[in-house]
Amino acid sequence: VSHPARAQSSPPAAIERLRTPDAEVRVQAARELAALGPAAASAVPALAARLADDVPEVRAYVCYALGRIGPDAAPVFPKIAERVADVDPHVRREAVKALRRLQVDPAQLIPVMVRVLESSSSEEVVPAMQAIAEIGKEAVPALVEALKHEEARYWACQILSEIGPDAADAAPAIAATLQ
Numbered sequence: 001v002s003h004p005a006r007a008q009s010s011p012p013a014a015i016e017r018l019r020t021p022d023a024e025v026r027v028q029a030a031r032e033l034a035a036l037g038p039a040a041a042s043a044v045p046a047l048a049a050r051l052a053d054d055v056p057e058v059r060a061y062v063c064y065a066l067g068r069i070g071p072d073a074a075p076v077f078p079k080i081a082e083r084v085a086d087v088d089p090h091v092r093r094e095a096v097k098a099l100r101r102l103q104v105d106p107a108q109l110i111p112v113m114v115r116v117l118e119s120s121s122s123e124e125v126v127p128a129m130q131a132i133a134e135i136g137k138e139a140v141p142a143l144v145e146a147l148k149h150e151e152a153r154y155w156a157c158q159i160l161s162e163i164g165p166d167a168a169d170a171a172p173a174i175a176a177t178l179q
Contacts, residue, residue: 011036015046023055030061034068041072048076056088063091067098074102081112084124092124100131110135110142117152125155132159137166144173153177 014036017029033040033047043065050062063083066073073080080102083095096116099109109131116128132139140163146156147170157174160167 011040011042014040015043018043018046018050023053023058026050026053026055026058027061030058030065034061034065037068038070038072040065040069044069044073044076047073048079051076051079051083056086056091059083059086059088059091060094063094063098067094067101070101071103073098074104077102077104077108084112084116085119089121089123093127096124096127096131100127100134106135106138110139114142114146114152114156117146117155118149119151129155129159129162133162136163139163140167140170143167144170147173147177 011033014029014032017025020026020029030047030050033043047062047066047069050058053059053062063080066076066080077099080095080098083091084099086092086095096113099112113128113132116124117132132143140160143156143160143163146152157177160170160174
């Protein structure tokens with residue numbers, strides 16, 4: 001069974017439709033590029049240009065498409081990271097998920113995900129928590145720092161617990177937080 005988006009689109013055709021004034025057409029183009037996954041790597045610059053689209057649904061699907069493209073979209077990490085603070089919750093969720101799929105250096109990913117812990121709803125926090133926990137021990141210093149922020153404290157403790165024995169260096173900070 002072939003996927004309808006795959007059957008009707010190629011990256012150049014979908015890239016061209018990203019430029020249309022019709023928001024529904026832009027959404028469909030982003031969905032088609034997402035369906036192509038890594039094969040749509042040539043669309044990364046055009047998709048990145050739409051991260052600031054006026055229509056939240058377009059921004060959300062652009063984030064989704066960039067995440068589905070994966071590591072080839074890593075050069076636009078900073079632009080996607082800006083979307084984790086988007087006014088629209090759907091855009092924020094898709095941005096967090098996309099960032100996880102880019103497979104960037106943990107040193108680049110951790111600070112963005114910790115910011116999500118400090119300022120987001122649980123719908124955005126859960127994917128951020130997963131991303132940080134997957135990084136493991138390397139994330140512990142940032143999580144210790146997050147313990148100092150009341151909004152992030154609970155989430156940081158959850159992640160440290162998930163990391164387990166590799167997070168032992170955080171024990172004094174956790175004890176101090178309990179004071």
